[in-house]
Amino acid sequence: MRLTALFVAAILWFAPSLALAEGEAAEIVAENRDQIEKPSRQTIGPVITALAASGDPMADDILSAWAEKRLVIRKADDVMFLAMPEGDGFALTTLDGTAAGTAAKGEITELKPNAGVRGLIGAALVQFTLSDPNPARRAEALTSIARDPTAETLEPLRASIADETDPALKARKERLERFLTLRFDPDSAARVAAIESLGSDTSLDVRAALNPLVATKRIAVAGEPDGQNVARTLTPGRNLPEAEAYDLLVVAELAPARLTLEAQRAALVANIVDGKVGGIPVAELDTQAARDRAYTALEAAGTVPVAATDAEVAAALAAHGFYEVFAEPDAAVTTAAMATLNGIDRKVGMMQAADLGLDALSLAAIYFLAAIGLAITFGVMGVINMAHGEFITIGAYTGFVVQLFVPNYTLSILIALPLAFAVTFAAGVAMERLVIRHLYKRPLETLLATFGISIALQQILKNVFGTQARPLTAPGWLDGALVFNDVVSISYIRIAIFVLALLFLMFFLYLMKRTRLGLEVRAVTQNPTMAASMGINPDRINMLTFGLGSGIAGIAGVAIGLFAKVTSELGTDYIVQSFMTVVVGGVGNIWGTLAGATMIGSLQKVIEFLNPSNTLAAQTYMILFIILFIQFRPRGIIALRGRAAGD
Incomplete structure (x- = not known):
């Protein structure tokens, strides 16, 4: 009898808290309805986090419905429901999971979050799937994250590792966490540590994760490459063809397009006035330097489009700097990635x-x-x-x-x-x-x-x-x-x-x-x-x-x-x-x-x-x-x- 009384007392003690957890998601939605109806990525984050942390079994359904545009408001009484397509209309469910009949499409208003908000919702849903009691669903979640990794999934993944009971899934989670850390973690030291932890792994997915960190591109700048993670300095004519160097200047809008001999000849012929081109007699246009001066004069007069002569090309190359820079801006990360890749290459x-x-x-x-x-x-x-x-x-x-x-x-x-x-x-x-x-x-x-x-x-x-x-x-x-x-x-x-x-x-x-x-x-x-x-x-x-x-x-x-x-x-x-x-x-x-x-x-x-x-x-x-x-x-x-x- 005494044990029975204690058991009943325990149930009565925990019942209010269980009931609160079960209804907490609906209360959070009610308190933040204005933000949910008109969400902003900058302000909706705490609401989504509160739903995910509520412990209410309905939180998963509410977030999923919201992401899939199935969170609706019935126009007749302005009440919010979860909707599932059924025939020509929708089957409605209250936020606490109670069936609420059906409604035609014209009787409801769908809440449509933008892409940024859907990303936050997806990250919150990851927390549910990564901690799902079914190991198959947890494995599917890991596969989904690996297929399309995002920065929002990093923290939910980390949070799920400690409670993972399956050794194989835990190893997968830890490995995937390192991949996401080296790519998305804002802390440079954490990224470097994740990279160094992969040093002994020669798998293809490790190299695929590290290679983007050491990818480079070539740039042309006027002066120093401020804010760039420089891999090496390029010198036109030595380790960079001059033609490619000038193309970089043109792409960066630091110089006009190169003037071809055919285009120059056509422009000069088309602008002969009284036996002169740009003030230079035609008879004197027997050298390339003279033809360049004539074309420059036509440029100054606005007669022909601006284009670079050979002399101007040489001057532009000398006046600008050319660099090969890493796409990854953090030098510590690229240094660690290169060292790890070199070690992997040796192995x-x-x-x-x-x-x-x-x-x-x-x-x-x-x-x-x-x-x-x-x-x-x-x-x-x-x-x-x-x-x-x-x-x-x-x-x-x-x-x-x-x-x-x-x-x-x-x-x-x-x-x-x-x-x-x-x-x-x-x-x-x-x-x-x-x-x-x-x-x-x-x-x-x-x-x-x-x-x-x-x-x-x-x-x-x-x-x-x-x-x-x-x-x-x-x-x-x-x-x-x-x-x-x-x-x-x-x-x-x-x-x-x-x-x-x-x-x-x-x-x-x-x-x-x-x-x-x-x-x-x-x-x-x-x-x-x-x-x-x-x-x-x-x-x-x-x-x-x-x-x-x-x-x-x-x-x-x-x-x-x-x-x-x-x-x-x-x-x-x-x-x-x-x-x-x-x-x-x-x-x-x-x-x-x-x-x-x-x-x-x-x-x-x-x-x-x-x-x-x-x-x-x-x-x-x-x-x-x-x-x-x-x-x-x-x-x-x-x-x-x-x-x-x-x-």
Whole structure:
């Protein structure tokens, strides 16, 4: 009983204050009705602030209706209502939220605040939305403020931060508050502190917020640039073209427009009187100086429009000052913004270098996959296989065919990889048995034969699959990219190819170092005659080696087809880089192939970065560099001792 009595007493105690809060907005409107009906931005601010701070749930509705021109006065009894369109008229609600019937449009007078007052109302409404119980509405309010920031939203945003319970929204509010502070806060020290707090952030929105603070424009003045935040002084003819300098004078109305020779000649001809122009005989107008004097005389007489001769242009340039000034008038703010941007630029530069390194590694992995099979055939057998690119294409088309029958992309890729190896291994063995083995130690004939096979395979692929690109779709888990920040990212497909290249590196090392086949391949590579005398069949090793290299090319084709267009010319895009990779790295050496792929991939990315608008030029520069490199290291980065090295 005692607890019940206390509870009832508490309700009775707080009831009057709750009732007061609920009716306070209507009372504020009633007390300030004259100002609300005829508002002024200079005087209405305290009224709007009082409404926003009243705690009355109706304050939000009243302010919203006022901003949307739905705060009306009924003409019959001069009572103020909130109106909502309903049919041909309006549904009316009293300022305390009670329904009050309907009214026709002609029965009411709409209160229409001007743009300045609507701005103050909008800032007050922000306070409600930023503190709304619904997190989604608070997030929408932040998005709205970020999209259209104004000085009026700064203080409501600050006031809402302390009471924010959602950590993610609080972080967004604090970040947005810094952006608004550096732009709108009247306190220079606060703006500088906000700028300096962003120093470690390299996001695009940070740079977008700081760049306007260091934006400059060029001005021309007579004397000193009073009240201007000067970035640097400009000197006509040195760091400012004289023509541009004089154009600044004309725009600033400090000098007349320049007189062109054509306009001067036409004016002089039109004003010849008794054989004279401006008192100067026509016969004496044989120099530019004389013609300038004549035109000046016509100006003084008011006969021709005022225009500047060359001498007057030079005098005007000498008599005025030219400056590059910041659009932001506060020097402390621009100094802080420039220092922060310079720090961000340094970090962005390092991140761009890291991103370029990731791109180079991913490209090196692609070239390594494309070249590893060629390194085996070229290094062990000394065969220049111009059809190697077509084995890459066959592997890609194998993946396409598998996906026609296996709709699950993950499963189809897992099936396509070994199947592509088997298909291209068989094609390589057939090619070696039918053509290559008859041309050993005849490199020119081998090159011509494999080049012919390359053309024939391309035509067969066109006949079978057509000329249009065929899709080889990556699994969904390879979509997108691993994003570290706004600058550094790498696609998941590139990561997968990089991992695949590492797996092949480990597989090849195991094959060559831990298996009998690898032992025999190394023996044939170093000394085929001695290997044959030890019971190893070089002919069989050559066949298996060529098949192995071709099979690896098929797997590389599946990997490359996941991000490249699968056409009959797919392999031609990689054959040149594959040969360069093998030759630069050192023929027949897996570590040399890896080093060559890394070098060529890095070199290509650096050249493309320095010359992004011309990829053909980048390819040309890379080939020239490779030619120069081979002049100094003809056997590549890691030279192989044995038959492939020319021993």
